Amino acid sequence: MLPDNEAQGRLGALGSPSLHEHKRDAGHGRAGARANHWMEQAIATARAGIAAGQSPFGAVIVAQEVAQGRVVAASHNQVWATLDPTAHAEVGAIRLAAAKRQNIDLSGCVIYSTCEPCPMCMAAIHWARIDAVVYGASIADAAAAGFNELRVPAQTLIEQGGSRVRLEGGCLAEVCRGLFDEWRAAERGRAY
């Protein structure tokens, strides 16, 4: 664990907008348009997973080192494909990004996930030192779709664990929630 001031400096040096600014810009303005753009890629990844008989979750990790951002990794849920209960979209994207960067420290990156990270994924995001999470649907939406979710909101885990990861929900939420309907209509997957 970094001392507080060092972690602060590290985040501050990135010049990323604060959570407050993120929220203000969400859905409109340049920051909102950029978030929607990356979320659309997470949605496309989730749809590729649905087509492959996987569960309807997608995530992309975007590096902020260039102004417009750059995708480092994308993954959909692969629990059924790999028979690995931990193969959630966020975990898959983190594994790919760390391997690609040859670094377990993904600070300077933002993860866009079609669904609010479960406690396992939120912990993995914290361990990877990812700056921020932007998500669409909520854990409650995933539970309503039949997934055996731990009902712990990501915000609660961040606050109780003292994590510095920033969180912003509701990005393209309707489309992200609609992935559960697309998945049901595809009749190729099952909840777990």
Ligand SMILES: [Zn+2]
């Ligand atoms: Zn998860």
